[in-house]
Amino acid sequence: MAGTRVREASEEDVPLILSLIRELAEYERLSHEVVATEEGLRAGLFGGRPFAEVLIAEQDGSPAGFALFFHNFSTFLGKPGIYLEDLYVKPELRGAGIGKKLLGHLARLAKERGCGRLEWWVLDWNAPSIGFYEKIGAVAMDDWTVYRLAGGALDELASGA
Amino acid sequence: MAGTRVREASEEDVPLILSLIRELAEYERLSHEVVATEEGLRAGLFGGRPFAEVLIAEQDGSPAGFALFFHNFSTFLGKPGIYLEDLYVKPELRGAGIGKKLLGHLARLAKERGCGRLEWWVLDWNAPSIGFYEKIGAVAMDDWTVYRLAGGALDELASGA
Numbered sequence: 001m002a003g004t005r006v007r008e009a010s011e012e013d014v015p016l017i018l019s020l021i022r023e024l025a026e027y028e029r030l031s032h033e034v035v036a037t038e039e040g041l042r043a044g045l046f047g048g049r050p051f052a053e054v055l056i057a058e059q060d061g062s063p064a065g066f067a068l069f070f071h072n073f074s075t076f077l078g079k080p081g082i083y084l085e086d087l088y089v090k091p092e093l094r095g096a097g098i099g100k101k102l103l104g105h106l107a108r109l110a111k112e113r114g115c116g117r118l119e120w121w122v123l124d125w126n127a128p129s130i131g132f133y134e135k136i137g138a139v140a141m142d143d144w145t146v147y148r149l150a151g152g153a154l155d156e157l158a159s160g161a
Numbered sequence: 162m163a164g165t166r167v168r169e170a171s172e173e174d175v176p177l178i179l180s181l182i183r184e185l186a187e188y189e190r191l192s193h194e195v196v197a198t199e200e201g202l203r204a205g206l207f208g209g210r211p212f213a214e215v216l217i218a219e220q221d222g223s224p225a226g227f228a229l230f231f232h233n234f235s236t237f238l239g240k241p242g243i244y245l246e247d248l249y250v251k252p253e254l255r256g257a258g259i260g261k262k263l264l265g266h267l268a269r270l271a272k273e274r275g276c277g278r279l280e281w282w283v284l285d286w287n288a289p290s291i292g293f294y295e296k297i298g299a300v301a302m303d304d305w306t307v308y309r310l311a312g313g314a315l316d317e318l319a320s321g322a
Contacts, residue, residue: 044241051234085233118315121306149268
């Protein structure tokens with residue numbers, strides 16, 4: 001099974017997906033933020049209501065990387081899009097086109113499913129990834145900032161305080 | 162029916178939702194980007210595979226604003242979150258707590274559905290909204306930038322070129 005193959009993940013891949021998430025977090029210097037468990041991933045990805053989908057890239061039959069994505073929705077376009085939460089290729093396999101194969105698979109899914117856009121976030125210091133994304137024609141949404149509400153502030157808002 | 166009420170939108174609300182989307186785009190100075198149609202919204206929100214959900218706020222029985230949201234998924238938390246695509250309150254009704262009621266409803270939904278986060282984007286020049294969001298405890302994700310791939314670049318990636 002030589003070469004690169006992209007396939008859809010199934011429930012048996014949960015331990016692999018978690019280990020790849022941990023590798024990605026290490027690369028992003030965010031390992032301290034990872035509290036995901038196999039149980040949580042199983043419920044969220046393969047439970048009664050799946051919240052995201054996963055593609056696995058294999059190189060010569062071994063795991064090489066993954067993409068985790070879900071659908072967003074643009075009110076201005078009036079149609080869904082694809083949001084790429086994670087894209088990861090193992091460091092020793094970078095530069096061989098595996099990331100582009102994962103993105104190409106997603107772009108085809110986007111067209112098949114009538115989506116208008118493919119979107120994701122990038123850490124500002126991650127110059128190699130930014131260079132790659134700009135090469136394929138992605139545009140930085142520079143005049144927007146992401147806000148996040150979590151923990152106690154989320155609880156407080158939910159309580160109506 | 163005095164006071165503020167937040168309710169879930171149904172298919173009959175599609176014309177109202179589209180008119181509120183257009184009002185929001187006007188406020189964001191992005192009207193030229195709105196190509197959404199009633200047909201697109203009907204298919205995307207109330208079709209066989211709904212991609213987003215809508216809350217309508219009413220003041221004294223009349224439409225006052227809306228929130229459109231969908232689920233995202235955090236691989237680091239290993240659980241879903243809620244992403245707020247649009248939050249809009251009619252200009253003449255602002256400052257009366259309607260936006261906070263919509264967000265509070267969403268925060269309760271987030272807790273009920275086991276979500277760890279509520280997230281959204283804000284235009285950097287929109288100081289009134291940013292002030293409001295920071296007051297309720299939201300945090301700016303300053304070290305991330307959103308990238309978008311659309312149009313010809315998306316087609317090209319999909320074609321494997």
